[in-house]
Amino acid sequence: MDEKVKTPAQLRRERLLDDKKNGYDRLSAADETAMQSYCEDYKKFLDAAKTEREAVDEAVRLAQARGFTPFARGMMVKPGDKLYRVNRGKALMLAVIGEKSLADGVSIGAAHIDAPRLDLKPQPLYEDSELCFLKTHYYGGIRKYQWVTIPLELHGVVVRSDGSAIRVAIGAGMGDPVFTVDDLLPHLGREQAKKPMAEAIPGESLNILVGSRPFKEDEGADRVKLAIMDILNQKYGLTEADFISAELEAVPAFRSSDVGFDRSLIGAYGQDDRVCSYACLAALMNCENPAHTAVCVLADKEEIGSEGVSGMKSAAFDTFMSDLCDAQRVSLKTCYEHSFCLSADVTAAYDPNFAEVYEKANSARVNYGVGLCKYTGSGGKSGSSDASAEVVGFIRRIFDQAEVIWQMAELGKVDAGGGGTVAKFMAERDIDTLDAGVPVLSMHAPFETTGKLDCYMMYKGMKAVYQAG
Numbered sequence: 001m002d003e004k005v006k007t008p009a010q011l012r013r014e015r016l017l018d019d020k021k022n023g024y025d026r027l028s029a030a031d032e033t034a035m036q037s038y039c040e041d042y043k044k045f046l047d048a049a050k051t052e053r054e055a056v057d058e059a060v061r062l063a064q065a066r067g068f069t070p071f072a073r074g075m076m077v078k079p080g081d082k083l084y085r086v087n088r089g090k091a092l093m094l095a096v097i098g099e100k101s102l103a104d105g106v107s108i109g110a111a112h113i114d115a116p117r118l119d120l121k122p123q124p125l126y127e128d129s130e131l132c133f134l135k136t137h138y139y140g141g142i143r144k145y146q147w148v149t150i151p152l153e154l155h156g157v158v159v160r161s162d163g164s165a166i167r168v169a170i171g172a173g174m175g176d177p178v179f180t181v182d183d184l185l186p187h188l189g190r191e192q193a194k195k196p197m198a199e200a201i202p203g204e205s206l207n208i209l210v211g212s213r214p215f216k217e218d219e220g221a222d223r224v225k226l227a228i229m230d231i232l233n234q235k236y237g238l239t240e241a242d243f244i245s246a247e248l249e250a251v252p253a254f255r256s257s258d259v260g261f262d263r264s265l266i267g268a269y270g271q272d273d274r275v276c277s278y279a280c281l282a283a284l285m286n287c288e289n290p291a292h293t294a295v296c297v298l299a300d301k302e303e304i305g306s307e308g309v310s311g312m313k314s315a316a317f318d319t320f321m322s323d324l325c326d327a328q329r330v331s332l333k334t335c336y337e338h339s340f341c342l343s344a345d346v347t348a349a350y351d352p353n354f355a356e357v358y359e360k361a362n363s364a365r366v367n368y369g370v371g372l373c374k375y376t377g378s379g380g381k382s383g384s385s386d387a388s389a390e391v392v393g394f395i396r397r398i399f400d401q402a403e404v405i406w407q408m409a410e411l412g413k414v415d416a417g418g419g420g421t422v423a424k425f426m427a428e429r430d431i432d433t434l435d436a437g438v439p440v441l442s443m444h445a446p447f448e449t450t451g452k453l454d455c456y457m458m459y460k461g462m463k464a465v466y467q468a469g
């Protein structure tokens with residue numbers, strides 16, 4: 001019998017069953033090449049964008065190089081225009097104007113550029129036992145024990161009493177010092193080791209060690225603290241009170257790296273959700289003459305509930321869209337009700353080391369492509385916008401037509417926990433929205449891991465949405 005002739009059972013199996021193969025068994029040679037160069041660019045973005053402010057700056061720099069210009073209220077727009085608007089330095093909206101009217105709706109990719117980290121408290125600096133520390137208040141869902149004894153950088157902005165703002169990025173430059181939070185030695189950790197993980201490292205002990213050398217020839221108290229303030233004053237012109245009007249974020253001092261002998265994975269800080277942010281941005285920058293206007297939103301504050309002026313709940317997005325609609329004399333409501341949003345945010349990758357929390361058949365797997373999530377939330381889908389079958393069907397068709405490798409995904413077992421994204425805030429605006437994202441191992445850890453194939457497929461999927469007719 002000819003080996004190429006398939007049996008009736010084999011033919012039925014292929015036609016009827018949804019047996020997906022590993023993405024690497026389906027990846028074309030052209031996609032393989034594109035994937036490798038895309039991932040090199042993505043890693044550069046990760047290293048340049050360790051905070052939401054840096055992500056905005058880097059995205060604007062890249063977009064300007066591709067011909068994007070600032071969009072101001074009242075400007076006329078025409079098909080092909082490439083526009084952007086920065087929201088308070090911490091969120092960004094970009095658009096490529098399509099051939100069709102905004103009344104026909106827009107295609108939105110919405111991702112977030114904030115990531116879990118240790119923020120400094122407003123009055124952080126103190127000395128204890130001739131060691132100097134900065135007190136922190138963690139931001140987002142962290143597992144506190146992961147943030148001790150790793151090198152940290154300090155990034156952010158300080159607004160001095162005269163109103164001038166100073167940008168800070170210590171630890172990122174060659175030869176820079178780094179900082180760290182210390183932990184107990186195992187020899188004296190007997191009692192700590194008995195505690196539940198969530199209690200072993202209390203939030204108030206996440207204090208960053210920043211110095212130990214006392215100020216010379218001084219008889220007063222807190223000589224180490226004085227010496228540190230002296231350094232900060234000489235370098236940045238700061239006084240202690242300036243910490244009050246500062247946003248300083250301690251982030252892991254790791255650069256992005258290939259992971260594995262086969263270099264098939266990327267390890268880095270903040271891939272949730274810069275992996276999808278970069279995919280949306282890159283897809284928009286490479287989107288030529290779209291039928292529908294293509295919009296990319298890079299939002300802040302997702303990790304604490306999408307709150308605030310720079311979060312996805314903010315009217316800043318509606319104002320941007322409304323200003324665009326005004327340019328075509330279209331009502332915002334009409335635009336929204338015909339729009340589609342891919343809420344691009346990471347999902348949990350199935351981890352065989354913790355198999356008990358996953359339901360394997362409905363978990364995203366590394367190298368199986370973009371994970372589509374019909375719903376997020378926790379318990380009985382609480383807090384989820386739960387996309388309709390029609391919306392899932394729409395994306396399934398677009399992805400298949402564009403040969404995007406994708407999979408369906410749930411975060412984990414029904415009762416194991418849960419999570420949310422910006423999806424529900426887009427859906428609340430009367431915009432059809434579906435979650436989709438890259439599966440991540442060790443999500444919210446200082447060093448998160450993704451598959452290169454999945455990172456690239458997120459870009460390819462987003463581009464397919466932008467280019468859909």
Ligand code: MN
Nearest residue numbers: 272273345346
């Ligand atoms: Mn996220």
Ligand code: MN
Nearest residue numbers: 272273303444
């Ligand atoms: Mn997250």
